[in-house]
Amino acid sequence: MELSNQKKGTASVWAGETDRFFKGATTPPIVNSVTFAYEDLDEWHNVATGKLEGYIYSRNTNPTVRVLEEKIRVLEGAEASTAFATGMGAISNTLFALLGPGKRVVSIKDTYGGTSKIFLEFLPHYQVNVKLCETTDHEQIESEIAKGCDLIYLETPTNPTLKVVDIKRLSAAAKKVGAIVVVDNTFATPINQNPLKLGADLVVHSATKFLCGHSDAMGGLLCGKQELVEKVFRFREINGASLAPDPAYMISRGMKTLELRIERQNASALKIARHLKAHSKIIDVFYPGLESHSGHSIAKEQMSGFGGMMSFSIKGGYDEVKKFLPKLKLVHLAASLGSVSTLAGPPRTTSHVELTEEQRRILGIPESLIRYSVGIENVEDLINDLDQALASL
Numbered sequence: 001m002e003l004s005n006q007k008k009g010t011a012s013v014w015a016g017e018t019d020r021f022f023k024g025a026t027t028p029p030i031v032n033s034v035t036f037a038y039e040d041l042d043e044w045h046n047v048a049t050g051k052l053e054g055y056i057y058s059r060n061t062n063p064t065v066r067v068l069e070e071k072i073r074v075l076e077g078a079e080a081s082t083a084f085a086t087g088m089g090a091i092s093n094t095l096f097a098l099l100g101p102g103k104r105v106v107s108i109k110d111t112y113g114g115t116s117k118i119f120l121e122f123l124p125h126y127q128v129n130v131k132l133c134e135t136t137d138h139e140q141i142e143s144e145i146a147k148g149c150d151l152i153y154l155e156t157p158t159n160p161t162l163k164v165v166d167i168k169r170l171s172a173a174a175k176k177v178g179a180i181v182v183v184d185n186t187f188a189t190p191i192n193q194n195p196l197k198l199g200a201d202l203v204v205h206s207a208t209k210f211l212c213g214h215s216d217a218m219g220g221l222l223c224g225k226q227e228l229v230e231k232v233f234r235f236r237e238i239n240g241a242s243l244a245p246d247p248a249y250m251i252s253r254g255m256k257t258l259e260l261r262i263e264r265q266n267a268s269a270l271k272i273a274r275h276l277k278a279h280s281k282i283i284d285v286f287y288p289g290l291e292s293h294s295g296h297s298i299a300k301e302q303m304s305g306f307g308g309m310m311s312f313s314i315k316g317g318y319d320e321v322k323k324f325l326p327k328l329k330l331v332h333l334a335a336s337l338g339s340v341s342t343l344a345g346p347p348r349t350t351s352h353v354e355l356t357e358e359q360r361r362i363l364g365i366p367e368s369l370i371r372y373s374v375g376i377e378n379v380e381d382l383i384n385d386l387d388q389a390l391a392s393l
């Protein structure tokens with residue numbers, strides 16, 4: 001069956017699910033085997049040298065992990081894919097495998113906190129020149145790319161104010177100088193956005209979030225051009241940030257319902273965003289699906305749904321946030337995002353806790369901002385929950 005012609009809802013369920021390693025199994029087994037044995041030395045040698053498909057040692061490849069790698073490859077329309085122990089494993093391995101002393105990378109200020117640390121602390125240590133631009137200033141990003149660079153790294157929509165970056169436009173600018181384009185597609189998921197179709201060369205995911213969808217396993221994924229994925233894979237198999245079979249199984253299992261969950265979360269988030277926007281105790285709502293959002297027109301072009309992530313600021317500052325959040329009944333007050341259950345937290349004490357108030361202001365993060373990751377609960381229940389908590393203020 002040729003999976004690449006199938007729609008996403010089909011590929012989420014079927015991709016990678018061949019019975020090549022357990023004939024007749026309708027669910028791929030968790031192959032918790034570190035090593036794989038051969039009776040024939042020629043066959044072993046052919047697998048070891050890549051002439052024959054097979055497995056040698058699970059730090060390199062594993063059949064259960066392959067199922068997951070196949071799913072993301074098909075969903076993103078990529079040539080190749082490989083998995084990592086975490087999302088940061090995927091991001092750091094990609095950057096360290098493709099960059100080196102004297103190379104230049106152009107990115108944006110609003111990348112995920114861990115990614116931003118790699119740009120500001122670790123890459124400069126290896127004499128990589130890093131330029132972080134204002135996230136939505138496309139002219140500045142283009143002019144920095146035009147000065148010459150080896151890699152551009154984008155993330156869209158961003159955390160926590162859901163800024164939107166034009167992947168097609170910046171990929172075209174990168175092509176002119178021969179730079180590799182990497183996009184973190186964690187917030188959008190392959191259901192809502194396919195960066196490779198917009199000109200990117202590589203896509204990275206924290207599979208810990210929407211792909212897994214249940215907050216019970218961590219993983220990272222990379223997919224895109226074969227030659228580039230192979231280069232990162234060769235780095236990963238040696239530095240050892242490999243994904244284990246158990247979480248790989250959990251994430252593959254979660255991904256079977258990816259389209260169902262994302263369609264639900266897209267619809268609920270839009271409804272909640274519109275409701276909050278009209279509420280007297282809300283100052284602002286950041287959601288790319290709202291016409292009032294600064295990135296709405298680009299989002300409409302490059303996304304097929306606006307996702308389950310949003311943030312909003314409430315009147316009265318951080319003291320009100322402290323009163324409001326514990327009043328919510330249908331949320332976990334916790335870090336992370338993308339689960340079946342709704343999660344909420346203030347960036348001021350979570351993702352952006354290390355910044356000063358002034359630095360948060362520069363990034364456009366109000367002190368009373370709340371990040372809200374919409375789950376798959378009944379949307380009327382979520383709206384009623386938000387209303388009762390707002391009414392108590």
Ligand SMILES: *Cc1c(COP(=O)(O)O)cnc(C)c1O
Nearest residue numbers: 086087088089112186206208219
């Ligand atoms: C969570 C996250 C990461 C890091 O993923 P981990 O699995 O926690 O290592 C990277 N990018 C984005 C956008 C994220 O939300």
